[in-house]
Amino acid sequence: MELTRHPELPQEYLDRLEAVQPKNLPPELDLFDEQTATRGRRLNKAAYSLKDAEQRELFARDEDAWMDQFGLTDEEKDLMRRRDWIGLWRNGMTIYVMVKLSGVTGTALPEIGKQMRESGGGHG
Numbered sequence: 001m002e003l004t005r006h007p008e009l010p011q012e013y014l015d016r017l018e019a020v021q022p023k024n025l026p027p028e029l030d031l032f033d034e035q036t037a038t039r040g041r042r043l044n045k046a047a048y049s050l051k052d053a054e055q056r057e058l059f060a061r062d063e064d065a066w067m068d069q070f071g072l073t074d075e076e077k078d079l080m081r082r083r084d085w086i087g088l089w090r091n092g093m094t095i096y097v098m099v100k101l102s103g104v105t106g107t108a109l110p111e112i113g114k115q116m117r118e119s120g121g122g123h124g
Contacts, residue, residue, distance in 0.1 A: 040092015046070040046080075047097035050104050059104050085112045086119040 046067060049055040059066045067077050079087040083105055088098065102112060 038092070040094070042070050042072050043076055043080075043088060043091060043093040044097050046072060047093060047101045050097075050100040056104050083107060085115050089116070 049070070050059060055066065063081070064077070067080060072080070076091060078084075079091060080101075085098065085107075088101075089095075093101075098112065099109070101107075102109060
């Protein structure tokens, strides 16, 4: 994994971080790493917004308008509409904000777990 370069981080720190990064992982492993987290910024911002009543109301009234305000890509919107939990995870949505989304969609956490298990237990 190539680490994103941050000008504010000293090279020594980046070298130590690179040294502890997992190597030679199976390709089917769904590793939630820096790249995944970075990719999921829009999804996470959107789902986190659901902590506010105003955002929950907009979501219930017009889900597309709710998604548009966060600049979600067509693929991200599709994942949201289909409630593709493993797809959202693979695209960087953290479990912490996934819980907020599950609350407004009425999706029970065991259902999310079932979908993830059926997809290969979080792999591939």
